[in-house]
Amino acid sequence: MASKIIAPSMLAADFGNLQRDTEMVNNSEADWFHIDVMDGHFVPNISYGMPVIQAIKKHATKPLDVHLMIEKPERYIEEFANVGADIITVHYESTVHLHRTLRQIKDAGCKAGIVLNITTPISVLEDILPECYMILLMSINPGFGGQKFENVTYQRVKKLRSMINEQELDTRIEIDGGVTDKNIEKLVEAGADTFVAGSHVFKSPNPTEAIKRLKALSNV
Ligand code: DX5
Ligand code: ZN
Numbered sequence: 001m002a003s004k005i006i007a008p009s010m011l012a013a014d015f016g017n018l019q020r021d022t023e024m025v026n027n028s029e030a031d032w033f034h035i036d037v038m039d040g041h042f043v044p045n046i047s048y049g050m051p052v053i054q055a056i057k058k059h060a061t062k063p064l065d066v067h068l069m070i071e072k073p074e075r076y077i078e079e080f081a082n083v084g085a086d087i088i089t090v091h092y093e094s095t096v097h098l099h100r101t102l103r104q105i106k107d108a109g110c111k112a113g114i115v116l117n118i119t120t121p122i123s124v125l126e127d128i129l130p131e132c133y134m135i136l137l138m139s140i141n142p143g144f145g146g147q148k149f150e151n152v153t154y155q156r157v158k159k160l161r162s163m164i165n166e167q168e169l170d171t172r173i174e175i176d177g178g179v180t181d182k183n184i185e186k187l188v189e190a191g192a193d194t195f196v197a198g199s200h201v202f203k204s205p206n207p208t209e210a211i212k213r214l215k216a217l218s219n220v
């Protein structure tokens with residue numbers, strides 16, 4: 001299986017100390033920055049946009065994994081690429097012409113991925129999978145950090161891993177929502193290889209150690 005990736009979610013960082021928290025991630029065993037963009041339409045919450053991403057990019061030494069929770073993301077792909085996104089994922093539920101949007105992400109020089117809400121069947125990915133660098137499976141209802149992990153995720157990861165294997169692809173499976181040191185091993189066992197962690201990292205007394213532990217537990 002592909003090497004494991006830990007992506008701390010900057011949604012849980014201290015925005016008053018963004019440079020400090022960005023440098024903490026730089027100096028940790030984390031692999032990517034996970035950046036959650038919410039528009040108050042696709043999800044009930046509003047997070048942050050281009051200026052904040054630019055501020056993180058200015059100090060970040062690792063790739064930015066930008067998760068767009070916005071309606072019609074095709075309107076903003078180039079702008080997100082311009083402020084420093086390396087990977088852009090869009091929700092299956094947020095855009096009608098998904099194939100076109102994925103091409104747009106790649107044309108902008110980024111890696112492209114699709115996100116599925118918990119109730120969207122894995123089967124919708126069958127024909128579009130070869131176009132994706134990564135699939136992000138939500139393990140909570142998107143919109144807020146700090147929610148409880150939904151156990152249905154394990155069977156969804158297994159289904160997706162079989163589909164990826166059947167098509168002989170090496171697509172990454174990223175899990176987002178409620179990831180902790182209690183469930184990461186079981187997620188790896190099910191077939192996931194990329195992990196977002198917000199509260200678990202930033203609410204920990206020692207975020208660098210929390211990242212180190214997630215990384216160690218995922219490398220089984
Ligand atoms: C929620 C976001 C997540 C969030 C995860 O919609 O997509 O990335 O930051 O936070 P935790 O790890 O606290 O569940
Ligand atoms: Zn996210």
